[in-house]
Amino acid sequence: MRQGICKLCGEDKLLSFEHVPPSSTYNKTTRYKIISFDDYMKSPDPVNQKFKGKIYQGGVGYYSLCQDCNSFLGANYVNSYKNWVNVGREILSYGDYFKYLYRVENIEPLKIMKHIISMFISINDNIFGRSFPELIEFVKKPELKELPEKYQLFTYLNNKGDFRHIRFQVVGNFKIRSIISCSEITFPPYGFVLTFNNTRLIDHLNNITAFKNFSINERVNVDLDMYRLPTYFKMCLDYRTKEEYDNSINN
Numbered sequence: 001m002r003q004g005i006c007k008l009c010g011e012d013k014l015l016s017f018e019h020v021p022p023s024s025t026y027n028k029t030t031r032y033k034i035i036s037f038d039d040y041m042k043s044p045d046p047v048n049q050k051f052k053g054k055i056y057q058g059g060v061g062y063y064s065l066c067q068d069c070n071s072f073l074g075a076n077y078v079n080s081y082k083n084w085v086n087v088g089r090e091i092l093s094y095g096d097y098f099k100y101l102y103r104v105e106n107i108e109p110l111k112i113m114k115h116i117i118s119m120f121i122s123i124n125d126n127i128f129g130r131s132f133p134e135l136i137e138f139v140k141k142p143e144l145k146e147l148p149e150k151y152q153l154f155t156y157l158n159n160k161g162d163f164r165h166i167r168f169q170v171v172g173n174f175k176i177r178s179i180i181s182c183s184e185i186t187f188p189p190y191g192f193v194l195t196f197n198n199t200r201l202i203d204h205l206n207n208i209t210a211f212k213n214f215s216i217n218e219r220v221n222v223d224l225d226m227y228r229l230p231t232y233f234k235m236c237l238d239y240r241t242k243e244e245y246d247n248s249i250n251n
Contacts, residue, residue, distance in 0.1 A: 006066040007121050007129055008136065013066040019059045020119045020165065021187050022078050025085040031057045032163070040234060047232050047245055060163065060187070064122040073118055076142050080111035088189030091226075092159050098228060100157060105221045109211035113153060114139050120183050120194050123165045128183075132196070142216045147209075154193040154205035156239075161231035163187045168196075171236045184236045191231060202237065204229060 001014040019027050033053045040046045065073070087104045094100075118139045121129055129136050138147050164186035171180050181196040193205060201207065204227040214220060229239040240248070 001067075002063045004063060005126055006069055007064045007124075007126060008069040008072075008118070008139065009066060010129065010136075011066065013068075015063040015065060016067045016070045017061050017063055018065045018070055018122050019061040020122050020185070021085070022074075022081065022115075023059050023061075024078065025082050025187075026089075027059045027061075027187060029057065030059050030163075031055055032060050046234070047242075060165065062122055073115060073139075077111045077115035077118065080108040081115040083107060084112045085189060088157060092157060092189050092228070096228070100226045100228065101224070102226075103221055103223050106219050107222060108217065108219055109208075109214045109222065110145065110216050110218065111142075113208065113211035114142070116153065116185075116192050117194070119185055119192075123185060124167045124183060128168060138212075145212055145215070147212050150197045151209070152195045152198055152207060153209045153211070154195070154202055154207050155226070156191045156205055157189055157226050157228040158186050158191045158231055159188045159228065161186075161242075162234065164191065164231050164234055164236075166234065166236050169236050180237065182236050186231045191229065193237065204239065 001016060003012070004015045005011070006013050006015060021027050033051065033055050035051045035053060039051065043049045043051075084107060087107070091100055091102055117135055121135060121139065132151075134148055135151065138144055164184050166184040168181065168183050171182060178200070180198050180202070182198070183194050185192045193202070195202075206224065206226050230241055231239065232242055232245055233240060
């Protein structure tokens with residue numbers, strides 16, 4: 001436990017370690033190394049470079065929530081998110097394809113979305129919650145379905161590359177000649193992108209913002225059109241394959 005400001009309730013309390021994603025979704029024994037963003041971006045070949053640093057184990061996470069808020073998420077959303085994760089793992093077990101069309105049955109979309117948003121709150125700094133208070137309220141109130149349209153949530157399947165915990169970032173998209181403000185979380189079998197004030201669709205990402213339109217205990221069947229995207233480079237919305245990345249470095 002560490003003293004600090006809880007990112008969900010905003011109170012100064014002892015903070016427990018919040019696994020992102022939950023430890024029950026195959027993040028209990030994850031080993032990882034923390035690399036500074038500056039060191040990563042200054043490297044001429046960050047994907048292939050072996051960075052020095054302490055190796056952490058016991059799952060990826062943060063001292064971001066107090067025990068009460070951690071328990072609240074566990075009691076209200078985690079089991080629904082775990083079922084969602086198990087479906088993704090099963091789909092990927094059928095083979096390495098670029099695109100998957102399938103129906104997922106008996107899921108609770110609103111609970112899933114609320115837990116995904118809670119993970120974005122945990123990985124970002126405290127200014128994030130103060131800047132986007134609607135996200136805090138959306139998570140704290142299980143029955144609340146209202147969320148401004150400026151927030152859009154996208155997802156994709158993932159089992160190649162590194163996990164991503166990318167805080168709020170502004171990314172230029174030269175194809176559509178615009179910039180996108182976003183944050184991204186990737187941990188197999190899914191990647192999630194939360195965008196801000198973005199009204200466009202994003203290539204190969206499935207927009208699941210409509211999950212907010214269901215009631216909190218509503219179980220439904222959903223048809224999904226999902227792409228499997230690699231994450232070798234630790235930048236939002238960069239899904240180059242290893243070969244595409246190596247070619248860009250060599251050329």
